[in-house]
Every structure is written in structure tokens, then in C-alpha cells.
Amino acid sequence: MEGSRWRSWRILLTPYYLNLYARQAHVLRVAAAFLVGLALNLLFEIPHGSWMLVTILIVLGSVPHWGGVRRKALQRMGGSLLGAAAGLVAMALYRHSPLSCYLWMTALVMLSAWFALGKGEYLALLVGLTMVIVAGLGNEPVEAALWRGFNVLAGSLLGLVAAGLFPLRAIDSWRFLLADNLREAATLYSKIARRREVDAGLALERFNSRLIRMRALVAAAVQESGLPAAGFDAIQRRQRALCSLLDRMGEVAQDTPALSDGAEQRRAIVRTLMRAAHGMRFNQPAMLAEVLSEAVSPLALDKPSYCHWLTAEFNLVAEHLREDLALLLPSLMQVPPPSRGVLLMVWHWLSSASQGRSR
Structure with missing residues (x-):
């Protein structure tokens, strides 16, 4: 009980x-x-x-x-x-x-x-x-x-x-919104690539809404963590790049089978984004350690399509985002919770007061 x-x-x-x-x-x-x-x-x-x-x-x-x-x-x-x-x-x-x-x-x-x-x-x-x-x-x-x-x-x-x-804490709200965006990006990319029925406009609207809320949290997150704002801004830019690529993929995916080719690469991208989402939500840096292999260069193909280029760029942005998060998350985890700081402040005050009385 x-x-x-x-x-x-x-x-x-x-x-x-x-x-x-x-x-x-x-x-x-x-x-x-x-x-x-x-x-x-x-x-x-x-x-x-x-x-x-x-x-x-x-x-x-x-x-x-x-x-x-x-x-x-x-x-x-x-x-x-x-x-x-x-x-x-x-x-x-x-x-x-x-x-x-x-x-x-x-x-x-x-x-x-x-x-x-x-x-x-x-x-x-x-x-x-x-x-x-x-x-x-x-x-x-x-x-x-x-x-x-x-x-x-x-x-x-x-x-x-x-x-x-x-x-x-702003850093926790920021982490949870980021995890939701990474999961949204992975799900949307998987459905677009496999030509599954999906309302891409609604999904991207949710993505952008979270991105705006994250932008408003950056100043407070920097204040709480003591980390430079450049790291948070870089992750914001990576997310905007993912959003833009998903928007373009949704427009052209129905006209070409390129996105549904290479299932192994698609699964690797989805896995990386899902693992990153899990790592950010539950503070598990190990989930961000697995490197995403480079996509096949469209230049190596006989007849590369627009989707080949989009997929290669999406793969590159996802890997850069993983690298940025792998550097940032351990630093965020070292930030002590506010309650601990307040309790320590009260404890030191009481200790000094008791020492003063004993003297």
C-alpha cells in the first residue's frame, strides 16, 4: 500500500x-x-x-x-x-x-x-x-x-x-517534442516510401506545430542547461530539412517507384529515426550510437530519378541529426533537476544557520 x-x-x-x-x-x-x-x-x-x-x-x-x-x-x-x-x-x-x-x-x-x-x-x-x-x-x-x-x-x-x-523543465519539454517529431518523420517516410495511404499534409502540420513550440523553448533550455544555443539551433535546422524533404517526397512519390526500391536502406533510415526518438524520450544515449550507413549515390545509377536524390539527401540529414543528438544528449542528462538545486540551497542555509547558533 x-x-x-x-x-x-x-x-x-x-x-x-x-x-x-x-x-x-x-x-x-x-x-x-x-x-x-x-x-x-x-x-x-x-x-x-x-x-x-x-x-x-x-x-x-x-x-x-x-x-x-x-x-x-x-x-x-x-x-x-x-x-x-x-x-x-x-x-x-x-x-x-x-x-x-x-x-x-x-x-x-x-x-x-x-x-x-x-x-x-x-x-x-x-x-x-x-x-x-x-x-x-x-x-x-x-x-x-x-x-x-x-x-x-x-x-x-x-x-x-x-x-x-x-x-x-524546458529541456524535458524540448526532448519530448523532438522525440515525437522523429517518430512522426520515421512513420511518414516509411508510408510514403511504400506508397501507403497517408495524409502527409496533416502529419507535416503536426510536425511544424511541434517545431514552433520547440523554437519557443530554446531560450529557456539554454538557461537551464548552460549549453550554447548553437547546438539547439542546429537540431532545429535539421528538423526543418527533414520536413521539407518529406513534403517533396510526398509530391513525387506517386509518380516514381524509386522510394519503394531498396527496402534495406529504407528500413535503416526508419530504424535510425525511431531509435533516436526512443533515446531522446528516455535519456538513453546508447540508442544514438549506431551509425547510419551512406545511401547509394544517385551518380552511381544508370538513370537516377528525383526521388533517388531526395532519398540520398534524407539519409544524409538523418545521419547528421543523429550525430548532433549523440553529442547533445549526454550534456542534457548532466543537468541537475531544479528540485535538487532548491533542496541543496535550503540545506546549506539550514547548516550555516545551525553552525552560527552553536558558536
């Missing part, structure tokens, strides 16, 4: 199930963080505690993956600290000259607007926003400004912890 309960709770930590029920997991962690923040406010009557709850919703509300949450929380904390400092400076200037205070605030808002169009857009925007919230018109009490800054930092940390306990 206890074993079955443990297995049911493990679903909350298994990447496959977390991605399968991503919306439910996202709602659960937002609610958990919000309830903890609400409990802290009710128990300790924290001044201006609503800012903690607002920050939790901002950090977690619309960003499902750990890489995006971490980036947003860190920018939120950094922007809040800088903005709070700028707000305190504005309040100090107000006591000497309201005009100097407003000139300072205007200059900071202009800088915030300038950098808001760059890479750190969210951080830059929050510097200006937090400054205005903290300073008001310059005549706000210092105590209120400090409490607002504290609540923003506390809300960001709660959001990070909640995201780490239910770790929806």
Missing part, C-alpha cells in the same frame, strides 16, 4: 508526467506558493504584504518552465534591489530639493526605457517601476519603502522554490 502511494507521488517528480500534465502542475505550484505567501502574511502581519503575493503571481503566473521562472525571478530580484536603492536615493534628494528628486527619477526612467528594449528588458523595466513604487513622489516613509522591497524579494524566492519543487 505504501509503495503504491509512493509511486503515485513520484508522478509529481517524473519529467514525462510533469510535461503530460503540465497545466495541472503549473496550477498546483502557483497555488502552493500563493498559499504559503498568504499564510506568512496572516501569521506575521507583514506590512505591505500584498506585494509578496503580487510578485509570486508575476514570477510564476505565465512562465511554466524552470529556466524562464529562474530568469524572471532573478531579474525581478535584481530589478527590485536596484529600483529600491534608486527610490531611497530619490527620497533622500527630496529632503534637500524636490526638483533634484524629480530630475533623478526622470533620468532613471529614461535609462530604464532605453535598456528595456535590450536583452535585460524585464530587469530594466523593474528598476524604473520599483523606484516609482518605493519613492512615490519622494515624500513616502522610508519604512514603507523597505518593506515593499522585502516583500518583492520574498515573493521571488517563494516563486523559485515552488518552481523547483515541481520542476517543469
Whole structure:
């Protein structure tokens, strides 16, 4: 009985199930963080505690993956600290000259607007926003400004912890979408080559839809893994090449028997793509180790057709994709889960606190 309960709770930590029920997991962690923040406010009557709850919703509300949450929380904390400092400076200037205070605030808002169009857009925007919230018109009490800054930092940390306990990772979503695309490509190629009835347009539409979703995950995946974006971009390009070749194959396959010739080569291509899909879904690099042999060059044939060239190119792209994945997957597997990072952070904090008390 206890074993079955443990297995049911493990679903909350298994990447496959977390991605399968991503919306439910996202709602659960937002609610958990919000309830903890609400409990802290009710128990300790924290001044201006609503800012903690607002920050939790901002950090977690619309960003499902750990890489995006971490980036947003860190920018939120950094922007809040800088903005709070700028707000305190504005309040100090107000006591000497309201005009100097407003000139300072205007200059900071202009800088915030300038950098808001760059890479750190969210951080830059929050510097200006937090400054205005903290300073008001310059005549706000210092105590209120400090409490607002504290609540923003506390809300960001709660959001990070909640995201780490239910770790929806962009690299896992990206892997699963890639595995589905590889399986789709293998199935579609096999059916086209054997002249089986297939709705190629619908299959390619699903393929492209996943490819678009993968493109949106690359930034967060790079943030989570620390790997260069070039590796992810190369795999995106390989998939687009497969999609384009499948589209052209579907148009000409009915007019020539070339794709249905050479069953051994067709089976090798399908096997490579299927094994790659399995390896990416279940984190098994060994499934990517088998090299796909080169296709027969159309130049060696007496009367090569357009399909011969398409098949040879498809074979080449599939092999390059396998090579790229064989290099990338081991690196992805070395990325520690967010929950482990959060738990280690809490453990180190508790250890240092206990050591401080013993002294």
C-alpha cells in the first residue's frame, strides 16, 4: 500500500508526467506558493504584504518552465534591489530639493526605457517601476519603502522554490517534442516510401506545430542547461530539412517507384529515426550510437530519378541529426533537476544557520 502511494507521488517528480500534465502542475505550484505567501502574511502581519503575493503571481503566473521562472525571478530580484536603492536615493534628494528628486527619477526612467528594449528588458523595466513604487513622489516613509522591497524579494524566492519543487523543465519539454517529431518523420517516410495511404499534409502540420513550440523553448533550455544555443539551433535546422524533404517526397512519390526500391536502406533510415526518438524520450544515449550507413549515390545509377536524390539527401540529414543528438544528449542528462538545486540551497542555509547558533 505504501509503495503504491509512493509511486503515485513520484508522478509529481517524473519529467514525462510533469510535461503530460503540465497545466495541472503549473496550477498546483502557483497555488502552493500563493498559499504559503498568504499564510506568512496572516501569521506575521507583514506590512505591505500584498506585494509578496503580487510578485509570486508575476514570477510564476505565465512562465511554466524552470529556466524562464529562474530568469524572471532573478531579474525581478535584481530589478527590485536596484529600483529600491534608486527610490531611497530619490527620497533622500527630496529632503534637500524636490526638483533634484524629480530630475533623478526622470533620468532613471529614461535609462530604464532605453535598456528595456535590450536583452535585460524585464530587469530594466523593474528598476524604473520599483523606484516609482518605493519613492512615490519622494515624500513616502522610508519604512514603507523597505518593506515593499522585502516583500518583492520574498515573493521571488517563494516563486523559485515552488518552481523547483515541481520542476517543469524546458529541456524535458524540448526532448519530448523532438522525440515525437522523429517518430512522426520515421512513420511518414516509411508510408510514403511504400506508397501507403497517408495524409502527409496533416502529419507535416503536426510536425511544424511541434517545431514552433520547440523554437519557443530554446531560450529557456539554454538557461537551464548552460549549453550554447548553437547546438539547439542546429537540431532545429535539421528538423526543418527533414520536413521539407518529406513534403517533396510526398509530391513525387506517386509518380516514381524509386522510394519503394531498396527496402534495406529504407528500413535503416526508419530504424535510425525511431531509435533516436526512443533515446531522446528516455535519456538513453546508447540508442544514438549506431551509425547510419551512406545511401547509394544517385551518380552511381544508370538513370537516377528525383526521388533517388531526395532519398540520398534524407539519409544524409538523418545521419547528421543523429550525430548532433549523440553529442547533445549526454550534456542534457548532466543537468541537475531544479528540485535538487532548491533542496541543496535550503540545506546549506539550514547548516550555516545551525553552525552560527552553536558558536
